Amino acid sequence: MVTLKQLAKELNVSISTVSKALNNSEEIGEETVKRVKELAELYNYKPNKVALSLKQNKTKTIGVIIPDILNHFLAKVLFGIEREAANHGYNIITCISNESLEKEKESLQLLANGSVDGFILCVAQETQMKNEVQHFKSTIKKGLPIVMFDRVAHDVLCDKVIVDDFESTYNATKSLLEEGRKQIAFISNIDDLSVGKLRERGYAKAILENPELKVLALRMGRYDDHQKKIRTFFEENKGIDGVVAADSASGVIAINMAASLGFKVPEDVSVIGFSSKSVSNHSIPRLTTIRQHAKDIGANAAQLLINRLQNNLGEDDVKTKIVKTSLIRSGSTL
Amino acid sequence: MVTLKQLAKELNVSISTVSKALNNSEEIGEETVKRVKELAELYNYKPNKVALSLKQNKTKTIGVIIPDILNHFLAKVLFGIEREAANHGYNIITCISNESLEKEKESLQLLANGSVDGFILCVAQETQMKNEVQHFKSTIKKGLPIVMFDRVAHDVLCDKVIVDDFESTYNATKSLLEEGRKQIAFISNIDDLSVGKLRERGYAKAILENPELKVLALRMGRYDDHQKKIRTFFEENKGIDGVVAADSASGVIAINMAASLGFKVPEDVSVIGFSSKSVSNHSIPRLTTIRQHAKDIGANAAQLLINRLQNNLGEDDVKTKIVKTSLIRSGSTL
Numbered sequence: 301m302v303t304l305k306q307l308a309k310e311l312n313v314s315i316s317t318v319s320k321a322l323n324n325s326e327e328i329g330e331e332t333v334k335r336v337k338e339l340a341e342l343y344n345y346k347p348n349k350v351a352l353s354l355k356q357n358k359t360k361t362i363g364v365i366i367p368d369i370l371n372h373f374l375a376k377v378l379f380g381i382e383r384e385a386a387n388h389g390y391n392i393i394t395c396i397s398n399e400s401l402e403k404e405k406e407s408l409q410l411l412a413n414g415s416v417d418g419f420i421l422c423v424a425q426e427t428q429m430k431n432e433v434q435h436f437k438s439t440i441k442k443g444l445p446i447v448m449f450d451r452v453a454h455d456v457l458c459d460k461v462i463v464d465d466f467e468s469t470y471n472a473t474k475s476l477l478e479e480g481r482k483q484i485a486f487i488s489n490i491d492d493l494s495v496g497k498l499r500e501r502g503y504a505k506a507i508l509e510n511p512e513l514k515v516l517a518l519r520m521g522r523y524d525d526h527q528k529k530i531r532t533f534f535e536e537n538k539g540i541d542g543v544v545a546a547d548s549a550s551g552v553i554a555i556n557m558a559a560s561l562g563f564k565v566p567e568d569v570s571v572i573g574f575s576s577k578s579v580s581n582h583s584i585p586r587l588t589t590i591r592q593h594a595k596d597i598g599a600n601a602a603q604l605l606i607n608r609l610q611n612n613l614g615e616d617d618v619k620t621k622i623v624k625t626s627l628i629r630s631g632s633t634l
Numbered sequence: 635m636v637t638l639k640q641l642a643k644e645l646n647v648s649i650s651t652v653s654k655a656l657n658n659s660e661e662i663g664e665e666t667v668k669r670v671k672e673l674a675e676l677y678n679y680k681p682n683k684v685a686l687s688l689k690q691n692k693t694k695t696i697g698v699i700i701p702d703i704l705n706h707f708l709a710k711v712l713f714g715i716e717r718e719a720a721n722h723g724y725n726i727i728t729c730i731s732n733e734s735l736e737k738e739k740e741s742l743q744l745l746a747n748g749s750v751d752g753f754i755l756c757v758a759q760e761t762q763m764k765n766e767v768q769h770f771k772s773t774i775k776k777g778l779p780i781v782m783f784d785r786v787a788h789d790v791l792c793d794k795v796i797v798d799d800f801e802s803t804y805n806a807t808k809s810l811l812e813e814g815r816k817q818i819a820f821i822s823n824i825d826d827l828s829v830g831k832l833r834e835r836g837y838a839k840a841i842l843e844n845p846e847l848k849v850l851a852l853r854m855g856r857y858d859d860h861q862k863k864i865r866t867f868f869e870e871n872k873g874i875d876g877v878v879a880a881d882s883a884s885g886v887i888a889i890n891m892a893a894s895l896g897f898k899v900p901e902d903v904s905v906i907g908f909s910s911k912s913v914s915n916h917s918i919p920r921l922t923t924i925r926q927h928a929k930d931i932g933a934n935a936a937q938l939l940i941n942r943l944q945n946n947l948g949e950d951d952v953k954t955k956i957v958k959t960s961l962i963r964s965g966s967t968l
Binding site: 393415556586 | 704887
């Protein structure tokens with residue numbers, strides 16, 4: 301990589317002359333501009349982005365703070381943010397809060413020190429539980445805008461991108477009712493998350509709209525033996541003819557377990573679950589899935605932030621975007 | 635949070651006096667040191683980490699560059715790095731290269747500008763294919779050490795953490811041979827990665843040690859219909875009694891497909907696959923897995939880097955660590 305200094309030396313002019321020539325300054329004669337540009341092209345000179353950023357007081361970098369990197373949904377959102385940011389010439393740097401309020405605060409501080417122009421983040425579980433928002437507000441006050449996605453702090457005035465968790469299980473349950481299913485169960489291993497609770501409520505609403513039906517939920521701990529729990533659940537509740545699964549594994553396990561217990565899927569029991577395309581492949585037949593469009597969520601968050609940065613939007617102009625889930629039908633439903 | 639300025643104002647001394655007193659400077663009288671420290675303690679004053687770092691020329695931050703955030707193995711390594719770094723009081727900031735050489739270079743430049751003390755990275759696919767190493771070498775030359783993991787550049791003198799891919803499938807295949815299996819197949823959807831090739835070679839070596847046996851490999855593209863390919867493979871190769879799977883999905887799909895074709899697992903066919911604990915749960919019976927200990931890989935990489943930073947190790951002191959896989963037996967083998 302050739303530098304301004306090397307170009308200046310070779311051309312026997314000052315560094316400042318080279319820099320001004322490359323920026324088409326009128327202070328520099330046409331002939332010199334031409335010579336400088338030709339040599340710069342010959343050596344494939346690229347302006348030092350960091351120096352440029354310092355000058356413009358913009359880093360062209362977005363800080364992303366995510367609570368859990370092992371969560372595939374969050375990893376996919378990050379992927380979507382990264383791709384959209386790159387399309388607009390922005391870099392991203394990422395910190396992981398590990399669901400901790402303290403780490404979230406530290407990450408904001410670490411990056412707010414001139415490394416980034418703004419933040420995209422998903423609120424840590426501890427922060428949600430303690431309902432702490434001061435660190436978000438003071439970051440925004442410093443002139444660093446925040447866009448929140450998925451888990452958001454309602455008390456903070458900022459752009460948000462959210463998912464329709466409640467509606468998604470409500471609609472999935474309705475679609476099983478339309479198949480004529482009478483004993484639809486809800487299975488979840490994410491009962492401890494706010495989105496897990498929303499999903500159960502969506503299911504329950506659809507069931508309770510039919511006075512003759514009853515809710516039936518299997519709430520598993522994260523470290524339970526999910527195969528065993530689901531097997532026992534099927535054995536103790538004869539006649540289950542539909543399953544709505546809240547997490548990415550339970551639907552797939554329910555299908556394979558039903559098959560191994562001698563039920564036919566979807567003839568005897570229909571299954572729908574939140575999942576990704578790749579995991580929905582792990583069962584035979586394939587799982588009919590509620591797809592979250594994580595990459596779109598990421599892309600939307602990046603667009604909101606970049607739009608805000610480039611147009612200097614104010615607090616009176618915050619937006620909340622809902623990215624709707626889709627029901628992708630496959631072999632596990634009629 | 636109280637600042638140096640506020641302490642100084644309250645004590646009616648200069649900021650510099652407060653700072654020096656807190657650092658036990660001999661320039662400041664004992665009485666003043668005592669007054670400053672008492673007030674600092676009263677207000678629970680914490681030194682500004684960023685300012686401290688600038689002074690000591692240390693950021694206490696590690697830059698991590700990973701090629702693909704949707705790869706669960708890499709996400710887990712990142713988790714391991716993060717946890718180990720936190721144990722030593724280091725932050726991490728992460729950039730994603732998206733398997734691109736250009737992005738990898740940009741990420742190194744972005745963070746090398748005073749944001750981090752050193753790097754932990756997994757080399758991008760494009761970088762490996764072009765065998766480009768100059769950007770690594772010049773980063774190290776600038777005084778920022780690099781630790782590479784999983785995919786490493788052999789021509790760069792630096793600490794490395796690698797996995798025993800070849801041995802792992804060699805041993806897995808041997809263990810199926812010891813069960814008395816005669817027609818063991820290899821199934822992979824990661825034939826395009828160097829680790830995928832190593833895994834196939836490990837399998838082939840174990841097979842070819844037995845002159846009467848033949849290698850039989852199903853290499854699938856990433857976007858193929860894996861269920862269909864595996865079904866056809868079973869149908870066209872009657873008598874398969876063992877499967878070694880190179881990626882996290884193929885073993886699980888092979889088990890569920892064998893069951894749906896009327897084979898008994900493990901009586902008729904034994905299956906072993908690279909996978910994670912959670913995915914191995916997706917088949918009935920559960921998949922016997924080759925477990926990679928991704929978190930240990932991350933922890934080892936962080937230890938190597940932090941040790942290097944804290945002890946100013948030189949180029950004559952580079953280490954390569956091998957983190958061995960384990961075979962975790964479950965229901966899909968005898």
